[in-house]
Amino acid sequence: xxxxxxxxxxxxxxxxxxxxxxxxxxxxxxxxxxxxxxxxxxxxxxxxxxxxxxxxxxxxxxxxxxxxxxxxxxxxxxxxxxxxxxxxxxxxxxxxxxxxxxxxxxxxxxxxxxxxxxxx
Numbered sequence: 001x002x003x004x005x006x007x008x009x010x011x012x013x014x015x016x017x018x019x020x021x022x023x024x025x026x027x028x029x030x031x032x033x034x035x036x037x038x039x040x041x042x043x044x045x046x047x048x049x050x051x052x053x054x055x056x057x058x059x060x061x062x063x064x065x066x067x068x069x070x071x072x073x074x075x076x077x078x079x080x081x082x083x084x085x086x087x088x089x090x091x092x093x094x095x096x097x098x099x100x101x102x103x104x105x106x107x108x109x110x111x112x113x114x115x116x117x118x119x120x
Contacts, residue, residue: 002076007110009090013117014082021092021107022071038096044074046090046112056083081114088112 002017003010011017021042042061047054057080061072074092091108 001115007108008113009110010113010115011076011081012115013085014078014120015076015117016078016081017076018073020071020073023094023105023107038098040072040094040096042072042074042092042094044076044090044092046088048086048088050089050109056088057081083114085114085116088114 001010001012002015002019004019009019023040044057044059046056046058048056059074059076059080061074088111089109090112091106091110094105094107096103096105
């Protein structure tokens with residue numbers, strides 16, 4: 001089972017899921033994103049506690065997204081979600097370069113809830 005409520009994710013341990021993340025970017029006046037696309041590298045990160053330094057999982061998007069795309073898929077594989085059931089936190093970080101400058105845009109944090117499973 002997989003569903004989202006607000007920004008929170010609920011998934012059964014060991015299940016797979018694909019969801020889309022949408023983001024909008026404000027470009028400088030006169031910037032033509034069709035003419036000069038920006039390469040975006042999204043990464044989903046999950047921690048048990050917000051203050052932890054270790055990740056429970058960190059999932060980079062496979063490949064690159066170029067603007068003008070405004071949404072991209074995040075793929076959770078069974079091995080990614082095969083963790084101890086419980087409450088975690090996640091965010092999605094978008095890294096992109098514009099005008100020779102690196103930019104970081106973070107969505108979250110939200111809760112990432114791993115539910116118990118019966119069949120193993």
